[in-house]
Amino acid sequence: MTHAADERPDRLKQAARSGSPAIGAIAVWLLIQLIVLVLCAARVALWYRAPEPLERLAVEHMLVAQVVASSLLFPWLMRNLMTAACVILTSAPFVLLAAMLAEAGLSSAARAWGYVALWLAGLAAWTATLQTRRAKLVGVALAGVLAVGVPLVRYLESEFHVLPHAQPAALRWLNPVAGALSQLRPAPGDNAWWVLPFAVVAAGIISVSLVRSRFRATSYPQD
Numbered sequence: 001m002t003h004a005a006d007e008r009p010d011r012l013k014q015a016a017r018s019g020s021p022a023i024g025a026i027a028v029w030l031l032i033q034l035i036v037l038v039l040c041a042a043r044v045a046l047w048y049r050a051p052e053p054l055e056r057l058a059v060e061h062m063l064v065a066q067v068v069a070s071s072l073l074f075p076w077l078m079r080n081l082m083t084a085a086c087v088i089l090t091s092a093p094f095v096l097l098a099a100m101l102a103e104a105g106l107s108s109a110a111r112a113w114g115y116v117a118l119w120l121a122g123l124a125a126w127t128a129t130l131q132t133r134r135a136k137l138v139g140v141a142l143a144g145v146l147a148v149g150v151p152l153v154r155y156l157e158s159e160f161h162v163l164p165h166a167q168p169a170a171l172r173w174l175n176p177v178a179g180a181l182s183q184l185r186p187a188p189g190d191n192a193w194w195v196l197p198f199a200v201v202a203a204g205i206i207s208v209s210l211v212r213s214r215f216r217a218t219s220y221p222q223d
Contacts (some may be wrong), residue, residue, distance in 0.1 A: 022083045025076055029069070029087050033094040035063045040101060058098040059109055063180040066091055066116050071147035071176070074123035075136040084124035088117050104184065118197035119176050125204025129211050146196075150175045157173035 039046070040058035070077060070087070078084040092113050099109035123143065130136045154175065172178070179193035 019048060020080075020082055021086050022079055025073075025079065025083055026086050026090065028073075029077055032065060033062065033069060033091070036061050037094060037097060037101070040098065052064045054105075056102045058102040059095065059104050059112065059184060060094055060099040060181055063112055063116060063184075064177055066095075067119060067177050067180055068147050070120055070123055071088060071143035074120075074131055074138060075127050075145060078120075078124040078127040078161050081124075083170055084120070084127070088120045088124070088206065091116060091120065108184045111186070112180050115176075115180045115183050115197060118194070119180070122132070122197055122200030122204050125201055129204070129207040131211075146174055147176055154178070 037058070040055050040061055040099040043054040045054060046061070049077075077087050095109050095116070096106065099106055124141055130139045154172075173192060173196060176196060177198060182193050
């Protein structure tokens with residue numbers, strides 16, 4: 001016997017994914033960005049010999065914080081469609097405020113936010129496919145490698161020359177942090193940076209489609 005239409009598990013799961021915004025997750029996301037903005041406005045040096053004036057790096061700090069924080073927290077931040085939409089939309093005013101603080105061009109800041117927004121959309125798409133705790137941890141690990149590991153490798157190579165030059169060059173386009181920062185001062189050929197977030201979004205959409213089709217196939221037993 002089949003379930004009633006309003007009791008089918010696929011519809012219940014779909015309702016959970018598109019439910020009301022998670023206030024706690026959005027509050028944490030806003031707090032992270034607010035802390036970065038306050039630190040920049042207070043001219044707090046985050047590393048030794050930071051360039052002066054310190055507030056001129058506000059946009060860079062904000063973009064890095066958004067990419068890294070979202071990559072490490074995305075299964076919790078993007079728990080449903082409404083929460084993901086709020087996370088993406090609320091990231092825009094903080095980038096623009098940081099641009100005003102740094103006296104940077106608003107057009108370049110908007111372009112950088114577009115890159116971050118696409119990255120966030122890709123993470124949101126992947127969240128819908130990560131149903132188990134183990135899958136979420138694996139997803140965070142992979143996103144962390146791209147958002148933290150690859151920039152760290154690039155930094156170590158440029159600072160200490162511990163790796164062959166060919167290897168970091170091959171990893172260049174797998175760096176969402178550098179991709180977002182590159183939009184502030186675009187140069188010829190920088191459009192290649194957009195391949196990574198577009199690929200993450202496309203792969204996430206394909207994965208969601210496969211999971212939904214498989215779930216529907218197993219949720220409607222034939223009499």
